[in-house]
Amino acid sequence: MLSNAVNHGNDEQIEFLVNNQVIDTMAKQLDGVEDPKIVTVALECINKILLNGIKYIDTLGENPYLNHLDSLGAVKKIEKLQEHKSEEVYKAAITILETFYDVNDPI
Numbered sequence: 001m002l003s004n005a006v007n008h009g010n011d012e013q014i015e016f017l018v019n020n021q022v023i024d025t026m027a028k029q030l031d032g033v034e035d036p037k038i039v040t041v042a043l044e045c046i047n048k049i050l051l052n053g054i055k056y057i058d059t060l061g062e063n064p065y066l067n068h069l070d071s072l073g074a075v076k077k078i079e080k081l082q083e084h085k086s087e088e089v090y091k092a093a094i095t096i097l098e099t100f101y102d103v104n105d106p107i
Helices: 002-008 011-019 022-028 036-060 064-071 074-083 087-100
Strands: none
Touching (some): 002 036, 011 036, 022 036, 022 074, 064 074
């Protein structure tokens, strides 16, 4: 599973996965999927990727993984997941929003 590869991968492996559209794949899991476990795993995977992308800020001045996620419109999907019925989905979404965006919990 892609999420296992990201969660247990080293920097080079994560970069390889990102270059092969893992962010796109995980972003697609954020809407239209009813199973909260799948959504939670996708959010946790995205969080791990974004954390890995922080290393580029010193050299590039930005997190390219975060920029790619933004280009997919995934931030709106993550914001919407704050309203999800699953507490796990809510927590995973708010973790990303509070860590990488200047957003406050609306509740």
